[in-house]
Amino acid sequence: MNEQLTQRIGKLSKQQQELLALLLNNQSNEITERPSKNTLISASSSQKRLWRMYKDNPNSAITNMSVALRLKGVLQVNALVEAIKYLVNRHEVLKVSFKEEGEEVLQVIKDITHYKISILEQADNAFEREEQILDYIEREIKTPFNLEKDFLLRPSLIKLRENEHILVLVMHHSVFDGWSGGVFFNELSEVYKSLAANREPKLPPLAIQYDDYSYWERQYLTSKESNEEYNFWKETLGNEYFNYLLETETEKEFSVDFEVININNADSLKLKKLSNQKQISLFMTLFSLYSLSLSKYFGKDKFIIGTPVAGRIKDEIENLVGMFVNTILLNVSINNGDSIDEVIEKTKNTVSKALDHQTFPIEDLLEKLSPNSGQAKRSPIFQTVFALQNAPSGNIDFGDIEVSLVKLKDAPPLHQLLEFYSPVKKKLDISLVLGEKNGEIVGLLEYNKNLIDQNEAQQIKQIFYKQIKELIK
CATH class of the missing domain: 3.30.559.10 (Chloramphenicol acetyltransferase-like domain)
Known part of the structure; x- marks a missing residue:
């Protein structure tokens, strides 16, 4: 920075200097075309x-x-x-x-x-x-x-x-x-x-x-901001949360099965209204119900649930096709006797802080927190995911042509809800994936049937339904 520019900045008020610093920081964080497009x-x-x-x-x-x-x-x-x-x-x-x-x-x-x-x-x-x-x-x-x-x-x-x-x-x-x-x-x-x-x-x-985003991400991972975000996760995800929901003496291969979740129109509407009254998102309400259900069934008071976020953290990538999804890890702490309202309040605080630090890639986080996790059949840090699908579905409009989904034989019912069917990923014991269809909250409770049998999955499903009824009564 030349001397003349330094003097001009020095004449600005403190508020003006802070605003300039903010603008320069935002500008430096923009994703722009990478320097050389001729290299891989x-x-x-x-x-x-x-x-x-x-x-x-x-x-x-x-x-x-x-x-x-x-x-x-x-x-x-x-x-x-x-x-x-x-x-x-x-x-x-x-x-x-x-x-x-x-x-x-x-x-x-x-x-x-x-x-x-x-x-x-x-x-x-x-x-x-x-x-x-x-x-x-x-x-x-x-x-x-x-x-x-x-x-x-x-x-x-x-x-x-x-x-x-x-x-x-x-x-x-x-x-x-x-x-x-x-x-x-x-x-x-x-x-x-x-x-x-x-x-x-x-x-x-x-x-x-x-590829410009990939270049930007690589620069981000060596930045001060990246280091600060990693330190947040390292401090937030203490070792006391690294608990297997389900203890097993031997590593089990992954084989998925599922239970259909269907929350009727009336109960779905009550959940949405209650969320609005509490000034929280529907995601926070459903996440709280799921975490409480897992705690009750598995008898765990501290564990981690992963949840996917769109990863569209910059305006420049909002209209790009590509793989931007990230996973943030939410620590669950439920004391014996906690009411659902107390669990919701904890969820609200946890989610809000996590979203402020969502840029750090889950792959790099797991590698730092647990260097050998990539070789394990089960993730040592988290074994469950909760997702509420709310990405824009797009408007399929081919003029006078009528467009409808083809019902596939082997795809689970969620395919008919979310349009894009992608099976649950390996290394998870159990996951709840929900979305909205015709005013109802529907989805799948997916589980590794080599760890959890159908009867156990149905029990977890019924506990989840019971928590909903208790909340909206």
């Missing part, structure tokens, strides 16, 4: 975790996300194909594959000219044909990606008859998250209708790409 950039922290999962089991499709849409009406197939290619080209992360160099995982942007979309036509037959189509969709969803070679958005378009098609999209979680679905379908709607009408799509230009 490291994968983000979340991508590195998913890469390690892939390397551990390259034949697994557990990190696939998928959606199947039935399209009824006069579809302009070429316009839809070109619209998908347009978005793959627009969001460079959808052209990414990965490669390993030493201990570094790098993003490689592939040439769009090699991108292919499968188009299939089915013979005109009644029931058997529908069964065959569902079998095909199931195979597509369960086909793993090769992260070193494939484009990580895999579309298929199936023609059932002249005015009926099914669009299947399978994407790898390393380039796509729930929020991305809203961005993708809003833009796909605009681009398809524009190309079908022979006009240029009206989408605002993207200031940055996902």
Whole structure:
């Protein structure tokens, strides 16, 4: 800083100097285009975790996300194909594959000219044909990606008859998250209708790409802010919270099963009204009920629950497709005899503080807190997740075409709620994933059936229902 500028700043009032410092700090925290776009950039922290999962089991499709849409009406197939290619080209992360160099995982942007979309036509037959189509969709969803070679958005378009098609999209979680679905379908709607009408799509230009975010994240992890956030988590997540909910003498392999959760319309409305009255979010209310249910069933007074956050911490990335989801860890402390109101008050304080420090990537946090956690079959820090899905779902509007979800045979009911189905991740004992559909709170209680049997899961479910009734009575 030159002397003249220093003197000018010195003449500002204290309040003006503080405002200037705040503005400069915010400016330095902006995500901008990285200095050299000609060099390969490291994968983000979340991508590195998913890469390690892939390397551990390259034949697994557990990190696939998928959606199947039935399209009824006069579809302009070429316009839809070109619209998908347009978005793959627009969001460079959808052209990414990965490669390993030493201990570094790098993003490689592939040439769009090699991108292919499968188009299939089915013979005109009644029931058997529908069964065959569902079998095909199931195979597509369960086909793993090769992260070193494939484009990580895999579309298929199936023609059932002249005015009926099914669009299947399978994407790898390393380039796509729930929020991305809203961005993708809003833009796909605009681009398809524009190309079908022979006009240029009206989408605002993207200031940055996902690799710019990855570069920013890498700089952040060496910053003072990052160190402060890590210290917060280290102090907040004391060793007394590192408790297994379920003690077991041997490590058990992961195998998922689920119980359906359905809170009727009347009770859902009461929960929302009660949350408003207490000036807290519905998430805080439901999280409190879940944590209290686990405490009662497992007999634990201190433990940690993970919860995903959108990770869209900067305006620049709000309209980007990519993997931005982070997980924050919420410590639960329930004393014997705590009322639900006392638990809610603790939750409110815990969540508020955690959200103020949500930027620090969960992958880096776990590596620092428990360096060998990546090799364990169960996470030594937390074994349960609570999620309330509220990411924008996007507006699927293809003009006169009627769009509906295809009901898949093996996907759990939550698929019909959340549109993008991605099974529970490994190393968790039990998780509760909720969302809203037609005014009702619905979802799945997912559990590792090698640790928790169906009867035990049903007991936990009934305790959860009982806590709801006691709260809203």
